Amino acid sequence: MSLTSELADPAGQLSRWCARVFTGSGSVARRVEEAVHGLQPVRPALARPPRQHWAEVGGAFGQRVADLVQAAPPYYALLGMLRAQWGSGAWAHAQAATYPTHAGLPADYRARALNVRPAATTWLDLGDGFPDIEPIPGAPGLWADFLTRARRYQARHVPPGMLGEPGAEAGTARTAWVLSACEDIYRSGRIEPRLARIVDGGGTVEQLRALPGEEVVTELTGLARLLHERGVLWELRRRAEVPPEGTQLGIAGPTIVPGWADGDLLLGRIDPENGIGDGTATLIDVKTVVTVRDPARVTRWLWQILLYAWLDTGDLYRIREVGLLLARHGNLVCWPVDELAGELLGSEAVVEHRRDEFRVLARTILDRVGLSLPES
Template sequence: MSLTSELADPAGLLSRWCARVFTGTPLAARRVEEAVHGVHPVRPALARPPRQHWAQVGGAFGQRVADLVQAAPPYYALLGMLRAQWGGAAWAHDQAAAYPTHAGLPGEYRARALNIRPAATTWLDLGDGFPDIDPVPGAPLLWADFLARARRYQARHAPPGLLGEPGAEAGLARTAWVLSACEDIYRSGETDPRLGRVVDGGGTIDQLRALPGDEVVTELTGLARRLHERGVLWELRRLAGVPPEGTQLGIAGPTIVPGWADGDLLLGRIDPEAGIGDGTATLVDVKTVVTVRDPGRVARWLWQILLYAWLDTGDLYRIRDVGLLLARHGTLVCWPVDELAAELLGTADLVEHRRDEFRDLASGILRRAGLSLPES
């Protein structure tokens, strides 16, 4: 069970602890609602989209923003491919090693590239553990070609920090949707039947890219356009220290506690060899909801981004600010970590005490799951 699932269970130990100590949550949640007041969100083209539409678009746009931040391997999509037996362990590591972030690693690490992740000041080695399998015939080649084409397309039309022209963004949306569908296999163990039919049936890249309907692609390109129209792209670049165009803005999918807590975006001038440029970074969670009027849901978002920052006990990511990217509204809401903690607690006096209390609580949960907090 992840931190997200712990918070989603109202009867869970962690969820009950948050509800008890974060007495200032309603005021903080109101700030989020006020930030999007009067903004008309990007809505689906279909008047009544199917239930799975929301998660699929959310996952695909999360992948698109990850690519905007860093040209990194789609870690969880590759893990989904492994789970579906569409590739073996050595194959998956080879695919991860082909991405710009990992291409310069020494050979011994390239051979385990899928489990080597960048942090702000170092590289994380998540170990091994993928079994050898006989993959579905033809699947490894299909996915290798798909990923290679995606890397070339991204580098040409929308390198990190930049959005593409509308036509390019439509192409990127199709890629992101497919990768998100593979990630869903890793997260849930279930394969979208449409995706399974193409891959297991010896299909083509064109068939993979045709899986998201035109209305989904239109919606995803609208979300990308909203980043530009509302100035969020500039805000992301500013949080990254305004690097040169085409340069990464930070880390996509930072692994805060392996197997338990993975963030969406970490923004900052990051170089695992030399350290982070100005000593600080901003952890941002991406949300693709139409409304923020559900105080319980917004509360869980706020608890999660604060607890993610508190979980970085080794200060591997230098998280000093946290935020929510409300994608359909084109709005970014950020807080210094200690300021959000004081707001949620209703006082600044208890921040350190409650942080230590949470870490003790989290240590117990992790220990029972065979995990542990990160070290410096």
């Protein structure tokens, strides 16, 4: 069980603690709603899209924004491929090692690259942990071709920190959709039937990329365009200290607590030798909902981004601000960590006490599942 699922359980120990101590949550949730007042959201082309549509678009856009921030391996898509027996552990490590973020690692780290993740000033080594399996014939070659083409396309048309022309964004959307479908295998165990038929039946990269419908591709392209039109791309770049075009903006998919808490985006100027440039970074959670009028849901988002920052007990990511990227509205809402904590708690005077109390509770929860908080 992850921190997200803990918060989604109203009877759970963590969600009950949050409800008791974060007495100012309602007023902060209303401020999030006010932040998008008057902004017309990007909506699906279908009047009543199937329930699965929302998750598919949300996952694919999350992958697109991750690629915008950093040319890193699609960690959880690769883990999904492993779960589907479409590749071996050694194969997945070899694929991860080809991405720009990992290509310069020493040979022993590249040999287990999927479990080596960048932090602000160091690298996290998550160990090995993959069983030796015999993959489905043909699948590793198909996925290797798919990933190779995707890397080349990104480097040429949509490098980190930049949005592409409409045609390039449409092509990127197709890649992101497929990778998100693979990530869903890792997270839920469910394999999209059309995806399985192509891979298990000896299909082609072109067939994989044809899976998302035109209405989905158009919607994803519209979400990307909104990042530019409403100034979000500039704000993301500003929080990364405006690096040269084509340069990463931070870290995609930061691992806060291995096996329990993974963020969406960490923004900050990355120095190859010294990590985050000025010692500060902004942790961002990406949301693709049409409305933010559900205070209970928005409250859980706020709790999560604050608790993620509090979980970085070793200060591996230098998180000093947190925020929500409301993708369908083209808006980014951010707070300094201590300011958000004070507003949620209703008093800045108790921030340090409640943070320490939460960490004790988190250690108790993690101990039950054999996990631990990160160290410096």
